[in-house]
Amino acid sequence: MLLALIILYVITLINLALVERFRKYASIITIQGWLLLGIALLRLHSLDWLELSFIVLETLIFKAIIVPHILMSVIKKTKINRVKTSGTSQFNALILSFVALIVSAITTYLVADSSIHMLFFGVAMYALLSGLILIVLRSRIFTHMVGFLIIENGVFLFSMAIGVEMPMLINAAIMLDILMSVLMLSLFMTKVDDKIHTDDSDSLTHVKD
Amino acid sequence: MIYLFFAIWLIVAAGTFFARSRRTVHIMCGLYIATHLAFLIKLFLGGDYLSTSGEFFTFDEAGALFYVLLAIVSTYVIIHSVEYLKDDKIENYRTYFALLLLLITAITGVYFANNIAVTWILLETTTLCGAGILYHRHSKDTLEATWKYLFVCSTGIAIAYLGILLLCAAASNGSLRYDDIATMLANGDPLYLKAAFLLILTGYSCKMEIFPLYTIGIDANFAAPAPAAGLISTGLVNAGFLAIFRVYKLFAHTAVFEWVQNVMLIIGILSLCVGALFLRRTNNYKRFLSYSTVENMGIAAIGLGIGGIGIWAALFHVVCHTFIKSSMFLQIAVIRQIYNGYRINRLGDYININKVGAIGIIVGMVTVLAFPPSPLFISELMILTEIFTGGDWWLAIAMTLLLCIVIYSICYRLIKLCYQPNQDELHTSNINRRLSYSAISLLILAIILGFWQPAPLKALIDTIVTL
Numbered sequence: 001m002l003l004a005l006i007i008l009y010v011i012t013l014i015n016l017a018l019v020e021r022f023r024k025y026a027s028i029i030t031i032q033g034w035l036l037l038g039i040a041l042l043r044l045h046s047l048d049w050l051e052l053s054f055i056v057l058e059t060l061i062f063k064a065i066i067v068p069h070i071l072m073s074v075i076k077k078t079k080i081n082r083v084k085t086s087g088t089s090q091f092n093a094l095i096l097s098f099v100a101l102i103v104s105a106i107t108t109y110l111v112a113d114s115s116i117h118m119l120f121f122g123v124a125m126y127a128l129l130s131g132l133i134l135i136v137l138r139s140r141i142f143t144h145m146v147g148f149l150i151i152e153n154g155v156f157l158f159s160m161a162i163g164v165e166m167p168m169l170i171n172a173a174i175m176l177d178i179l180m181s182v183l184m185l186s187l188f189m190t191k192v193d194d195k196i197h198t199d200d201s202d203s204l205t206h207v208k209d
Numbered sequence: 210m211i212y213l214f215f216a217i218w219l220i221v222a223a224g225t226f227f228a229r230s231r232r233t234v235h236i237m238c239g240l241y242i243a244t245h246l247a248f249l250i251k252l253f254l255g256g257d258y259l260s261t262s263g264e265f266f267t268f269d270e271a272g273a274l275f276y277v278l279l280a281i282v283s284t285y286v287i288i289h290s291v292e293y294l295k296d297d298k299i300e301n302y303r304t305y306f307a308l309l310l311l312l313i314t315a316i317t318g319v320y321f322a323n324n325i326a327v328t329w330i331l332l333e334t335t336t337l338c339g340a341g342i343l344y345h346r347h348s349k350d351t352l353e354a355t356w357k358y359l360f361v362c363s364t365g366i367a368i369a370y371l372g373i374l375l376l377c378a379a380a381s382n383g384s385l386r387y388d389d390i391a392t393m394l395a396n397g398d399p400l401y402l403k404a405a406f407l408l409i410l411t412g413y414s415c416k417m418e419i420f421p422l423y424t425i426g427i428d429a430n431f432a433a434p435a436p437a438a439g440l441i442s443t444g445l446v447n448a449g450f451l452a453i454f455r456v457y458k459l460f461a462h463t464a465v466f467e468w469v470q471n472v473m474l475i476i477g478i479l480s481l482c483v484g485a486l487f488l489r490r491t492n493n494y495k496r497f498l499s500y501s502t503v504e505n506m507g508i509a510a511i512g513l514g515i516g517g518i519g520i521w522a523a524l525f526h527v528v529c530h531t532f533i534k535s536s537m538f539l540q541i542a543v544i545r546q547i548y549n550g551y552r553i554n555r556l557g558d559y560i561n562i563n564k565v566g567a568i569g570i571i572v573g574m575v576t577v578l579a580f581p582p583s584p585l586f587i588s589e590l591m592i593l594t595e596i597f598t599g600g601d602w603w604l605a606i607a608m609t610l611l612l613c614i615v616i617y618s619i620c621y622r623l624i625k626l627c628y629q630p631n632q633d634e635l636h637t638s639n640i641n642r643r644l645s646y647s648a649i650s651l652l653i654l655a656i657i658l659g660f661w662q663p664a665p666l667k668a669l670i671d672t673i674v675t676l
Contacts, residue, residue, distance in 0.1 A: 035336070111401060113376050128368070141356075144360065148360060148603070149365060150366055151367050152363075158371060158644070172326055176333045176334075180337075183340075187359065192352060207357070209487060209496060
């Protein structure tokens with residue numbers, strides 16, 4: 001079951017390279033939230049019930065419900081629906097995504113030993129690279145935000161690989177992860193779009209030398 | 210003990226946030242400074258030094274040294290901020306001070322944390338507080354800088370977290386205390402250790418203002434009010450340095466330590482390179498001083514990279530840089546009040562407008578450039594000596610060349626400020642010489658360290674750098 005959820009998670013990351021509409025990005029983040037919830041339940045079931053419920057509730061409320069909801073609100077408010085057509089094509093994005101997948105697999109093969117859950121490490125690395133690729137390839141700020149959330153989800157996934165022995169790490173990571181994500185999304189919703197009237201990260205280049 | 214003080218500091222910050230008048234804000238700030246004084250007394254005279262407080266904090270030598278620096282600098286920053294923001298609306302005024310107090314509290318926590326996860330959490334907290342301070346002016350530029358700061362710092366810190374997880378996996382003992390990790394790392398898998406160090410260094414570089422994520426520190430200093438930039442460029446940079454230094458020490462008894470030192474060398478040279486090149490390019494005095502911070506932190510990284518006496522020099526360099534850079538940012542705050550801007554190509558004639566401030570700038574220039582009697586002369590000389598001893602000629606040549614560019618750029622631009630004809634509108638009624646004198650007093654502290662390093666300070670640094 002755990003393996004199935006992780007494979008589904010990888011599929012969402014591959015799908016990330018194929019989509020161009022913001023609603024699809026928001027849907028991917030929602031699906032990842034629910035998948036992470038499932039993985040947390042299966043992976044951390046041996047934890048103390050209080051710690052487990054804390055992690056599960058936070059994952060459910062924030063990663064699966066609140067963050068996707070804010071993303072949808074941003075789409076409605078800004079009325080920007082898709083990435084720029086002038087940007088990198090889906091084909092190139094997909095090729096890069098596959099390269100990232102291969103790099104992650106090779107690295108995992110090289111570093112894997114008994115102390116790290118191999119699969120978690122590989123998927124987390126793929127998530128990190130996918131997020132970075134998204135940020136680099138797409139010019140709209142919204143996609144950068146999604147890239148950041150993808151990275152955060154990847155790190156969260158990896159923390160679960162070794163978090164059975166260290167639940168405090170997971171708690172701390174979730175708390176701050178959520179705080180930062182919500183803060184950034186709120187800033188985007190309430191300030192950036194109102195003040196700069198921008199949908200393009202090129203507009204955010206005034207502060208430079 | 211520390212939890213009690215944290216509670217007090219948080220209450221004072223909350224009180225500041227809800228204050229209805231400037232007078233209340235000032236009282237709260239006074240109270241905050243007094244509690245830090247009480248903390249210092251309790252730390253050194255109350256027998257808490259070198260003890261552990263609660264589960265996550267230890268008042269060790271490194272934490273204590275940097276905390277003393279923070280206490281001094283933050284007192285200056287609070288006092289200068291009162292004058293700097295005197296025309297602000299009360300809502301902005303109290304929010305700024307509340308966030309400033311929270312930032313100082315979070316930095317204090319970073320210094321004393323004995324647990325790698327707690328260090329990480331508190332560093333992330335500094336991002337939250339810092340972002341609020343950056344957005345103080347509510348302009349388009351500060352919004353852009355705040356957005357970038359939040360975005361890059363969060364991504365950087367997430368990457369560092371991945372590194373911490375890898376490190377913990379390599380240690381594989383379930384504990385996150387530095388002491389426990391250190392004992393377990395000796396037999397760690399070299400590949401894990403290398404990956405962990407790279408990720409942590411990359412993540413924390415946004416706080417220490419070194420390559421590769423140095424840009425965000427520059428934007429932060431640009432957007433924040435000048436006195437707060439003084440704190441970000443010293444107290445927060447020191448927090449980043451200490452976080453990296455603690456991880457560096459963890460690797461001292463591992464098989465990859467030589468590799469770690471090489472990475473520090475490369476990062477140091479690249480930071481020095483960035484600092485040297487952009488000091489010539491920027492047209493804003495705050496960004497200019499920030500690039501000087503990048504350059505100095507690059508030198509500290511080189512010190513850690515070459516090892517031996519270089520580690521001692523790196524720590525001493527960071528300590529002295531704290532006084533010098535905070536003084537220069539406070540001088541720049543005075544300049545902002547007079548010219549209402551920071552444009553390098555337009556500001557001038559400062560020597561005739563505010564002689565005391567101009568002397569502060571020129572003396573600051575001499576000390577930051579490591580000319581004797583600057584304490585940075587001692588640290589840079591020690592680093593260069595160690596490089597020559599090791600026979601790394603390429604490094605010595607690269608460092609010397611880059612330092613020559615730095616010297617030319619800083620001299621050229623700061624002398625211009627004092628002597629070129631001014632092209633901007635002046636607000637001479639805002640000249641406050643007391644603030645210029647006050648900023649100079651920090652420089653004097655640095656110069657005293659150049660002439661005379663007290664034996665307890667030397668012994669303290671000796672202990673800290675023992676690997």
